[in-house]
Amino acid sequence: MVPCNKYAILFLQAAVMVAVLCAVPSHGKIDGQISSSLNLAGSFDTVFAFGDSDTDNGNCRLIGGFRNFVGGWLNTLKGAMALQSGGGFGGSVGGAVSAPGGSAAGGSDGGSKQVTVSGNGLINGKLIIEHLCDALGIPSIQPYQNHAANFSSGANFAVAGSTTLPGSFFLHNNLLSLMWKTVPETFDTQLQWFNNFIQNFKNKGAGGKGGKPNMDNTLFWLGGVGKSDFARIHRVSASSEWLTQQAIDHITKFIQGIVSQGAKYIVVQGLPPVGCLPLDLATSSVTERDQNGCAARINNAVMRHNELLQQTIGSLQKSFPKCVFVYADIWKAYMQVLSGYHQYGFTEPFKACCGIRDGSQYNFNLKDLCGTLGTTVCSEANKHMVWDGIHFTAAMHTVIFKLFTEGGCTHPTFEQLLKIKSAAQKVDQSVGA
Numbered sequence: 402m403v404p405c406n407k408y409a410i411l412f413l414q415a416a417v418m419v420a421v422l423c424a425v426p427s428h429g430k431i432d433g434q435i436s437s438s439l440n441l442a443g444s445f446d447t448v449f450a451f452g453d454s455d456t457d458n459g460n461c462r463l464i465g466g467f468r469n470f471v472g473g474w475l476n477t478l479k480g481a482m483a484l485q486s487g488g489g490f491g492g493s494v495g496g497a498v499s500a501p502g503g504s505a506a507g508g509s510d511g512g513s514k515q516v517t518v519s520g521n522g523l524i525n526g527k528l529i530i531e532h533l534c535d536a537l538g539i540p541s542i543q544p545y546q547n548h549a550a551n552f553s554s555g556a557n558f559a560v561a562g563s564t565t566l567p568g569s570f571f572l573h574n575n576l577l578s579l580m581w582k583t584v585p586e587t588f589d590t591q592l593q594w595f596n597n598f599i600q601n602f603k604n605k606g607a608g609g610k611g612g613k614p615n616m617d618n619t620l621f622w623l624g625g626v627g628k629s630d631f632a633r634i635h636r637v638s639a640s641s642e643w644l645t646q647q648a649i650d651h652i653t654k655f656i657q658g659i660v661s662q663g664a665k666y667i668v669v670q671g672l673p674p675v676g677c678l679p680l681d682l683a684t685s686s687v688t689e690r691d692q693n694g695c696a697a698r699i700n701n702a703v704m705r706h707n708e709l710l711q712q713t714i715g716s717l718q719k720s721f722p723k724c725v726f727v728y729a730d731i732w733k734a735y736m737q738v739l740s741g742y743h744q745y746g747f748t749e750p751f752k753a754c755c756g757i758r759d760g761s762q763y764n765f766n767l768k769d770l771c772g773t774l775g776t777t778v779c780s781e782a783n784k785h786m787v788w789d790g791i792h793f794t795a796a797m798h799t800v801i802f803k804l805f806t807e808g809g810c811t812h813p814t815f816e817q818l819l820k821i822k823s824a825a826q827k828v829d830q831s832v833g834a
């Protein structure tokens with residue numbers, strides 16, 4: 402009944418399983434309730450962002466973590482490769498990876514090739530968070546570590562590499578305790594930075610006026626968090642639930658932390674199907690594929706993570722009824738694109754744009770990652786969904802942002818969020834708040 406085509410199957414499944422499919426913005430409408438041209442301008446004047454490499458627009462680089470980030474990354478991948486060729490490794494090494502603090506791998510591998518990076522070094526253009534600022538009509542928020550920046554429109558506290566040491570690294574190096582030490586540290590750091598920022602604001606104010614940011618007009622954006630928390634769980638299925646729960650607990654504490662500082666409007670992004678990225682495809686066994694052709698084990702773990710995250714957001718919403726929590730379903734957005742990627746202008750769903758041209762299926766080789774000698778960048782990056790085998794292209798960030806804001810891939814939708822916000826403000830005004 403179903404043609405033997407993975408996208409057709411995927412599409413059918415998505416249609417059956419997902420109550421409201423995301424609309425395709427370029428085609429206007431799918432669902433009558435979904436606005437195809439939501440005007441966000443002026444709806445929030447301040448944005449505070451947190452997260453990892455998909456949200457970081459400079460912190461990691463500014464604090465000098467980038468060398469360690471890349472160095473640790475290469476070392477880790479080499480370790481994974483060695484293990485894989487040794488036959489005992491069939492799992493995944495996760496999404497973006499790093500050595501927090503540089504302590505785990507340190508980038509001291511004399512044999513690694515030179516890696517050159519620019520900007521945040523991890524993507525070929527604007528991030529979701531930068532599109533958000535554009536849409537709101539505010540200057541793009543600057544990384545908190547840029548001490549010369551103008552923070553009048555908010556700040557970005559995200560750090561590439563947060564909580565993203567790959568499981569293979571820890572499992573095979575018996576560093577499980579270090580792994581868990583890094584998680585609260587990195588997220589504590591972002592919360593600490595934010596608390597310092599608020600304190601400083603109270604003392605001086607953005608324009609020397611004193612006071613505090615107006616939380617009624619501030620949007621908090623928690624980018625994907627814990628991308629590799631579950632990457633750590635391959636081959637330890639007995640504890641995968643526990644590990645996922647740990648990640649969710651950290652996120653919960655984090656959210657409670659920002660709420661205690663007055664956060665009201667909070668977008669929490671789920672995790673994308675990282676099992677569809679070349680990194681995970683290349684490092685997992687071809688026998689472990691799901692119906693989309695992606696690494697099944699890691700995607701199952703991501704699904705579980707997202708499910709728990711949504712439950713958590715539901716309980717937070719009950720605990721803090723004056724806040725509005727929005728779940729940004731990047732999994733759904735990604736699947737929506739994959740199921741009809743041509744409609745979004747993509748021709749390459751799985752092949753990396755930047756990497757080694759060795760004729761391989763994914764343009765991806767752990768030994769020759771984007772930026773190493775001999776790697777090249779494709780001529781039409783906009784046709785690729787994947788940038789370097791580990792991160793999405795800027796074109797994907799653009800599409801995902803549209804699916805979030807106009808395509809109904811958030812719950813509640815942005816349109817509903819704006820309605821709730823203006824209703825709350827009317828109530829505040831009538832009570833004279």
Ligand SMILES: *[C@@H]1O[C@H](CO)[C@@H](O)[C@H](O)[C@H]1NC(C)=O
Binds near residue numbers: 540553
């Ligand atoms: C910071 O940016 C805001 C908005 O763009 C502007 O009004 C303000 O003058 C800037 N502050 C400084 C110190 O440049």
